[in-house]
Amino acid sequence: MIEREILIHPSISGTLAIPEGEGTCPAVLLLAGSGPIDRDGNDRKGKYQTNLYKELAHFMTGLGFVTLRYDKRGTGKRDGDWMAAGLSNLADDAKTAMLFLCEHPNVDPEKVIVCGHSEGTILATILAETMNPAGCMFLSGGVDNLMEALHHQRQLAYKELLAQPGLKGWINRILKVDVKNEKQYVKLLEKMKQSDRDTIKIQLFFKQPAKWFREHDAYDTRCALKNVTCPVFALHGDKDPLLESHVLEELDGLVRGKSEYHIIHNMEHGLRVQTEPRSILSVKKNFKDILKRTLHEEGLEKIEAWLIAHFKTDHSLEE
Template sequence: MIEKEILIHPLISGTLALPDDKDTYPAVLLLAGSGPIDRDGNDRKGKYQTNLYKELAHFMTGLGFVTLRYDKHGTGKRNGNWMEAGLSDLATDAKTAMLFLREHPNVDPEKVIVCGHSEGTILATILAETMNPSGCMFLSGGVDNLMEALHHQRQFAYKELFAKPGLKGWINRTLKIDVRNEKQYAKLLEKMKRSDRDTIKIQLFFRQPAKWFREHDAYDTRRALKNVTCPVFAMHGDKDPLLESHVLQELDRLVQGKSQYYIISNMEHGLRVQTEPRSILSMKKMFKDILNRPLHEEGLKTIETWLIDHIKTDPSQKG
């Protein structure tokens, strides 16, 4: 495998991984999830070092694919403020990266797949609708837009808070914390939708990515999926508390091309092994321990099988 530091655009740094530089190969564009994480899946402060996208890139390149991953606004080697970037900015970056891959001399332009993780699945949806890739992959996401996913997460959190034993659960139920919190959330969202700023402050000090919220709120993933003609692959983990996997059942009637989805047992949002119960309230507590675990073997095998079947990569190219 050969890895190269590249400039996709004068402002966008990335990493291109190739099986070698002597032939042309199918390619996968990796689209990262939300927050201030770089091309590898790590934050600048060193608190969240997942290396998820680096590991996925190496795995896919080992199967015979060129892979490209890049830094978002204000992450890695890229300047800017990640909080000021809206969905439109993220989509422009993704489209620029897609064009770069298609024009690269070691890439077969007819065999470029977009692969999004978490928020990246929404970017993958945008590219699948507008740029006709040869395939589209949703890892830990898909079908729902961001606002719907956040709604699911809040409802799951309320359910856990209400189920707490003893006095804590009783207080949560009596105070109807779900009703109170939903009113506060609706008020904040309305404030962001009325604003024309990239960010706004709440309670004088706390910045919120208003443009990001506005544009995600306006984006209809299901409408977009109806225009997707390429094969679509989706994979969730059954221990992922950030998703409602039943929405993947809609894929077959939404997309025009062939779709397949998989729910992997004992896999969490970051595609690693989790045997502990599914819990949104315990995610942070478990996070450091889970990062020491490998990517889920069955999850990787499922990805490999789909890539080989749909792009017809010769398995002998594995390195």
């Protein structure tokens, strides 16, 4: 494998990984999840070093695919304010990276796949609808838009808070934390939707990504999926509390191309092994231990099988 740091655009730094050998290869564009995480999947302060996208890139390049991953605005080697970027800005960056990959001399432009993780699955949906890639992959996401996913997360959090044992649960039920918190969320969302600014402040100090929320709220993923003609692959883990996997049952009735999905036992949002119970209140508590574990073997096997079946010719496999 040959790995190079490249400039996709004067303002966008990325990493291109190319399999050894001559000729062109199929390629995968990796689209990151939400928050200030860089091309490798790591946060700016070094607190959460997942290296998820770096590991996925190396795995896919090992299968014979060129891979491209890049820094989001305000992360890694890229300037800008990540919180001021809306969905439209993130989509523009993804489209720029897609065009770069399609035009690269080591890439077969007829075999470029978009692969999104978490929020990146929404960007992958946008590219699948508008740029006609060879394939589309949803890892820990898909079908729901961001607002629907956040709704699921809040409802699960309320359920766990109200079910807590002892005094904590009793206080939460007496104070009706679910009703109180939901009212606060609705009020905040409405404030962001009424604003025309990229960011707003609440309680004078706390910055919120208003443009990001507004544009996600307006984007209809299901409507977009009805225009997708390429093969679609989706992968969830049954220990992921940030998703409702039953929505993947809708895929076949939405997309016009072939689709398949898999729900992996004991896999969490970051595609690693998790044996602990599924709990949204325990995500941060379990995070450090989970980061020490490998990517889920069965999840990688499903990814490999789909990529090879759809995009590797007999000749390329022999090489």
